[in-house]
Amino acid sequence: MNSSNSQEGIGQYIQRQLQWRYAAKIFDKTRSIAQVDWNVLADSLRLAPSSFGLQPWHFVVVQSSDLRQKLAEAAPMNRQKFETASHIVILARLKTIKVEYIDSFIKHIAETREVPPSALEEYRNMIVDVTQAMSDQDQVQWITRQTYIALGNLLTTAALIGIDTCAMEGIDPIKFDGILDLSKTDYVTVVAAALGYRSTQDEMQFAKKVRFPSEQIFTMA
Numbered sequence: 001m002n003s004s005n006s007q008e009g010i011g012q013y014i015q016r017q018l019q020w021r022y023a024a025k026i027f028d029k030t031r032s033i034a035q036v037d038w039n040v041l042a043d044s045l046r047l048a049p050s051s052f053g054l055q056p057w058h059f060v061v062v063q064s065s066d067l068r069q070k071l072a073e074a075a076p077m078n079r080q081k082f083e084t085a086s087h088i089v090i091l092a093r094l095k096t097i098k099v100e101y102i103d104s105f106i107k108h109i110a111e112t113r114e115v116p117p118s119a120l121e122e123y124r125n126m127i128v129d130v131t132q133a134m135s136d137q138d139q140v141q142w143i144t145r146q147t148y149i150a151l152g153n154l155l156t157t158a159a160l161i162g163i164d165t166c167a168m169e170g171i172d173p174i175k176f177d178g179i180l181d182l183s184k185t186d187y188v189t190v191v192a193a194a195l196g197y198r199s200t201q202d203e204m205q206f207a208k209k210v211r212f213p214s215e216q217i218f219t220m221a
């Protein structure tokens with residue numbers, strides 16, 4: 001891992017790590033993420049922001065070789081990542097936002113912040129109004145977007161602590177739900193991420209990063 005040095009400010013360190021990261025294709029099978037680093041990654045998911053703070057997600061962390069094999073078969077284009085990464089995270093989303101879910105969330109805020117639920121009535125009603133006015137399709141889109149914020153947090157945090165990742169949309173979410181027994185829950189698979197350490201055999205780490213120039217993607221208004 002490239003660690004920060006005393007000559008380098010935190011901003012430069014972050015830029016260096018953002019350049020260092022890439023979507024790893026093959027991981028070093030012999031290396032696994034230490035618990036202390038996994039705790040940081042887990043926090044990047046748990047502490048991710050979400051609209052209203054609703055956290056409409058669930059994360060399945062897969063290490064078992066049996067499950068990996070089954071998931072790999074349901075994601076042929078990403079097979080090698082399932083077989084070589086240290087950890088696989090499946091990011092799942094709530095199927096819908098139900099009023100009962102909002103109420104349990106409000107109860108959780110009240111307990112955490114030690115305020116009476118009645119003080120949160122207005123907030124609760126606003127969340128109910130906004131979410132329940134959405135069409136089913138809009139709700140799915142909205143919940144999915146929240147899950148991608150957690151994914152972004154995970155990828156960036158991993159890069160900052162020198163852990164390689166690959167986000168994976170090339171999976172079969174319905175098959176994943178079956179393999180992971182999510183079908184019986186309120187959650188469904190959205191996207192997955194492989195995490196670990198790049199293999200020396202992964203040629204992609206040597207490829208130049210391809211990004212549009214700033215002039216093209218920013219408007220300073």
Ligand SMILES: Cc1cc2nc3c(=O)[nH]c(=O)nc-3n(C[C@H](O)[C@H](O)[C@H](O)COP(=O)(O)O)c2cc1C
Nearest residue numbers: 021022023024078166167168169170171191209210
């Ligand atoms: C949401 C998302 C889904 C992706 N799905 C896959 C995937 O299924 N398989 C894969 O090899 N790369 C996947 N990628 C990696 C992208 O192809 C990669 O991030 C992009 O080409 C930019 O390259 P870089 O990340 O190496 O800078 C995904 C990236 C994102 C953000």
